[in-house]
Amino acid sequence: MNASPALQLRKQPLQSRSRAMVEDLVEATARVLVAEGYAGASTNRIAEVAGVSVGSLYQYFPGKDALVMAVAQRHFRQMTELLQQTAAAAFGQPPAVVIRGFVHGMIAAHAVDPALHRAITEQVLHLGLEVVDEVQAAARRVVLAWLHQQGERVLPRDLDHAAFLLVTVTEAAVHAALLSCPERLQDPAFEDELADMLIRYVGG
Amino acid sequence: MNASPALQLRKQPLQSRSRAMVEDLVEATARVLVAEGYAGASTNRIAEVAGVSVGSLYQYFPGKDALVMAVAQRHFRQMTELLQQTAAAAFGQPPAVVIRGFVHGMIAAHAVDPALHRAITEQVLHLGLEVVDEVQAAARRVVLAWLHQQGERVLPRDLDHAAFLLVTVTEAAVHAALLSCPERLQDPAFEDELADMLIRYVGG
Amino acid sequence: MNASPALQLRKQPLQSRSRAMVEDLVEATARVLVAEGYAGASTNRIAEVAGVSVGSLYQYFPGKDALVMAVAQRHFRQMTELLQQTAAAAFGQPPAVVIRGFVHGMIAAHAVDPALHRAITEQVLHLGLEVVDEVQAAARRVVLAWLHQQGERVLPRDLDHAAFLLVTVTEAAVHAALLSCPERLQDPAFEDELADMLIRYVGG
Amino acid sequence: MNASPALQLRKQPLQSRSRAMVEDLVEATARVLVAEGYAGASTNRIAEVAGVSVGSLYQYFPGKDALVMAVAQRHFRQMTELLQQTAAAAFGQPPAVVIRGFVHGMIAAHAVDPALHRAITEQVLHLGLEVVDEVQAAARRVVLAWLHQQGERVLPRDLDHAAFLLVTVTEAAVHAALLSCPERLQDPAFEDELADMLIRYVGG
DNA sequence: GATGAATGAGAATTCATTCAT
DNA sequence: AATGAATGAATTCTCATTCAT
Numbered sequence: 012m013n014a015s016p017a018l019q020l021r022k023q024p025l026q027s028r029s030r031a032m033v034e035d036l037v038e039a040t041a042r043v044l045v046a047e048g049y050a051g052a053s054t055n056r057i058a059e060v061a062g063v064s065v066g067s068l069y070q071y072f073p074g075k076d077a078l079v080m081a082v083a084q085r086h087f088r089q090m091t092e093l094l095q096q097t098a099a100a101a102f103g104q105p106p107a108v109v110i111r112g113f114v115h116g117m118i119a120a121h122a123v124d125p126a127l128h129r130a131i132t133e134q135v136l137h138l139g140l141e142v143v144d145e146v147q148a149a150a151r152r153v154v155l156a157w158l159h160q161q162g163e164r165v166l167p168r169d170l171d172h173a174a175f176l177l178v179t180v181t182e183a184a185v186h187a188a189l190l191s192c193p194e195r196l197q198d199p200a201f202e203d204e205l206a207d208m209l210i211r212y213v214g215g
Numbered sequence: 216m217n218a219s220p221a222l223q224l225r226k227q228p229l230q231s232r233s234r235a236m237v238e239d240l241v242e243a244t245a246r247v248l249v250a251e252g253y254a255g256a257s258t259n260r261i262a263e264v265a266g267v268s269v270g271s272l273y274q275y276f277p278g279k280d281a282l283v284m285a286v287a288q289r290h291f292r293q294m295t296e297l298l299q300q301t302a303a304a305a306f307g308q309p310p311a312v313v314i315r316g317f318v319h320g321m322i323a324a325h326a327v328d329p330a331l332h333r334a335i336t337e338q339v340l341h342l343g344l345e346v347v348d349e350v351q352a353a354a355r356r357v358v359l360a361w362l363h364q365q366g367e368r369v370l371p372r373d374l375d376h377a378a379f380l381l382v383t384v385t386e387a388a389v390h391a392a393l394l395s396c397p398e399r400l401q402d403p404a405f406e407d408e409l410a411d412m413l414i415r416y417v418g419g
Numbered sequence: 420m421n422a423s424p425a426l427q428l429r430k431q432p433l434q435s436r437s438r439a440m441v442e443d444l445v446e447a448t449a450r451v452l453v454a455e456g457y458a459g460a461s462t463n464r465i466a467e468v469a470g471v472s473v474g475s476l477y478q479y480f481p482g483k484d485a486l487v488m489a490v491a492q493r494h495f496r497q498m499t500e501l502l503q504q505t506a507a508a509a510f511g512q513p514p515a516v517v518i519r520g521f522v523h524g525m526i527a528a529h530a531v532d533p534a535l536h537r538a539i540t541e542q543v544l545h546l547g548l549e550v551v552d553e554v555q556a557a558a559r560r561v562v563l564a565w566l567h568q569q570g571e572r573v574l575p576r577d578l579d580h581a582a583f584l585l586v587t588v589t590e591a592a593v594h595a596a597l598l599s600c601p602e603r604l605q606d607p608a609f610e611d612e613l614a615d616m617l618i619r620y621v622g623g
Numbered sequence: 624m625n626a627s628p629a630l631q632l633r634k635q636p637l638q639s640r641s642r643a644m645v646e647d648l649v650e651a652t653a654r655v656l657v658a659e660g661y662a663g664a665s666t667n668r669i670a671e672v673a674g675v676s677v678g679s680l681y682q683y684f685p686g687k688d689a690l691v692m693a694v695a696q697r698h699f700r701q702m703t704e705l706l707q708q709t710a711a712a713a714f715g716q717p718p719a720v721v722i723r724g725f726v727h728g729m730i731a732a733h734a735v736d737p738a739l740h741r742a743i744t745e746q747v748l749h750l751g752l753e754v755v756d757e758v759q760a761a762a763r764r765v766v767l768a769w770l771h772q773q774g775e776r777v778l779p780r781d782l783d784h785a786a787f788l789l790v791t792v793t794e795a796a797v798h799a800a801l802l803s804c805p806e807r808l809q810d811p812a813f814e815d816e817l818a819d820m821l822i823r824y825v826g827g
Numbered sequence: 828g829a830t831g832a833a834t835g836a837g838a839a840t841t842c843a844t845t846c847a848t
Numbered sequence: 849a850a851t852g853a854a855t856g857a858a859t860t861c862t863c864a865t866t867c868a869t
Binding site (some may be wrong): 135136179180186187191192211212 | 336
């Protein structure tokens with residue numbers, strides 16, 4: 012559940028100046044990742060973009076991958092927060108409303124920083140991002156609980172598979188749209204179509 | 216639509232010996248990729264595993280990434296062929312049957328070489344695999360044609376979005392299952408659940 | 420005869436607190452040198468072990484090597500003191516007694532801090548320790564004076580070479596024993612054997 | 624008895640060109656060591672002086688220390704060879720002749736490459752040169768055997784200590800002369816004085 | 828054509844030293 | 849005076865690629 016030691020902060024930045032520096036480094040990594048890809052993201056380049064010396068970088072991060080992981084974590088946490096807000100807003104609503112809210116929230120989450128999202132999912136997957144799995148697992152648990160709660164009102168019989176599908180499918184559809192035809196995400200018809208699919212599946 | 220010149224074969228292997236060598240190199244790349252990841256796949260290592268000198272490698276491939284691309288292409292072509300056979304078999308069947316066939320075919324396609332599939336999607340995505348897009352686009356065209364052909368018998372109104380969703384969702388669900396809980400793919404209930412979702416969506 | 424300016428204290432520690440700090444730093448350097456060798460003795464590490472900030476270290480020492488030199492100086496001065504006490508005790512005794520005392524004193528001097536002695540002679544020789552030469556030269560002068568004083572009672576004709584040999588050989592034999600088979604130094608037979616060699620050489 | 628794997632050749636140079644290259648690298652290391660010391664002997668510098676690329680250096684040597692060790696080994700082997708020739712020449716001679724030969728051989732051995740000898744013993748000791756111990760141990764065994772063979776004709780009672788002393792003392796005296804007053808080594812009186820000491824010790 | 832030794836640009840990382848606080 | 853965060857020059861080492869044999 013914890014990242015390998017080589018991917019964690021070497022020491023906690025205690026003073027506000029160091030916290031800002033760490034923040035700057037993560038931000039610089041994100042920018043370099045988007046602009047030049049993982050291969051172009053050398054520690055020297057990142058430090059330069061962050062306006063910091065390499066030495067300072069290594070004071071806090073044990074290496075390049077720790078920075079990249081930090082970027083991924085920050086990004087997925089932001090996305091997750093947004094989704095959770097949506098979830099909270101949908102509490103107690105009828106299934107169709109909940110699902111429309113979920114789809115809308117997913118699209119909003121992907122709109123947070125589309126370029127970075129693409130960069131992370133394309134450039135950084137090989138690091139075995141545990142965050143992604145964690146986020147998905149958490150989402151699955153929430154959806155599963157909701158399905159249980161709906162009882163007879165929903166069609167699927169295998170709620171575990173159903174929760175897996177709802178989360179995976181929603182994320183994948185939005186993700187694929189973002190990467191291969193972003194204009195779809197602007198089109199309300201796409202959102203409707205996806206929501207329709209899920210609503211018919213869940214029933215009610 | 217064509218790969219960058221740096222990713223294509225430098226010259227066509229004409230004699231059977233050279234064709235075998237090229238084949239060996241691609242195979243070696245696949246194995247190294249699975250075993251050691253993209254970073255561990257040095258050209259020297261690949262040549263060694265293929266039982267060939269680096270020099271010979273460079274006679275046919277302009278560089279490391281060309282080999283990796285060749286692996287990806289070979290893999291996705293194999294998957295596509297399998298899917299096309301399924302599609303052909305489903306020709307003229309009622310929607311529910313076609314969709315069940317499609318889901319089954321997708322699972323079969325992912326079973327061709329799961330370890331390599333994982334390696335490619337995790338390690339090699341950053342090369343901007345156009346094959347993937349091409350395969351998906353082709354699938355989308357086929358599905359779109361089919362939906363048109365079905366006319367009133369299917370529910371979705373926006374057939375373009377619908378085709379996109381059907382392809383994306385099926386692939387994503389199977390892919391996600393493969394990567395994060397492969398045992399789901401063995402479970403017929405999972406296949407049913409996914410097919411149910413799509414059938415209810417398409418209607419009929 | 421004076422150490423290069425880069426190896427001397429930057430300023431004299433006047434107050435007792437600073438004197439203690441300088442002392443702590445030298446002690447910490449000795450400990451780090453023994454434990455981690457010259458390469459592992461970074462100024463940051465030394466400061467940490469001394470419980471002092473790097474900044475303070477640089478207030479008094481112009482750099483890493485100055486600390487190392489200070490350690491060496493302290494060590495060789497301690498050894499020399501012990502030897503001088505022995506010399507004083509042997510004053511006026513017959514040659515055989517003087518020589519036995521000298522050998523005994525040399526062994527005692529090497530027993531002061533064998534681990535540090537090893538560390539210094541193995542790790543620090545490359546700094547061109549002038550202390551060593553100074554100590555040897557001083558010893559040679561004392562021995563030469565004694566040989567002169569003995570006049571006809573000693574065999575060697577070339578007293579200069581003889582003094583050089585007596586000092587060098589005694590130190591080297593004890594030093595070599597310490598480094599490659601320390602148990603010899605516990606064995607009185609070794610001490611006797613060495614003394615016998617020197618006594619037969621000097622004669623009387 | 625074997626050097627750590629980090630200090631051995633990565634692969635044996637089989638062809639004459641590679642053997643020459645390895646030879647050049649060792650030679651360059653020796654020269655750089657003499658001229659700039661251990662700290663100044665960076666792998667890039669060594670490669671440059673050898674007229675070879677760093678990459679080639681790393682094909683054969685795992686790192687800087689392996690080169691340095693190779694230099695030390697070559698040097699001590701040369702010295703040892705010379706000493707062995709002397710030993711062979713003295714075979715069967717009376718003790719005084721043998722000892723004079725031994726002293727003479729030791730001086731000759733140190734004259735092989737005095738500058739390099741100094742560089743190695745000053746700069747490289749911290750690597751824990753096992754060669755030195757091996758050479759000394761071998762010498763001790765030879766001397767011990769000789770002492771045994773001499774039986775009653777020699778004075779020392781503890782032959783083990785005696786062998787240790789003879790080897791250590793001879794080496795140390797010559798070594799010390801070389802480092803702190805090389806002109807002594809030119810002076811036949813020095814050689815005589817040292818030989819006298821050993822002859823009186825051994826007796827006969 | 829095949830070989831694999833040689834190349835060298837470039838990446839990661841450390842650590843002696845400074846200087847703003 | 850004391851601190852320790854920040855610096856960046858310098859070093860090690862790898863690996864994609866070439867080219868003489």
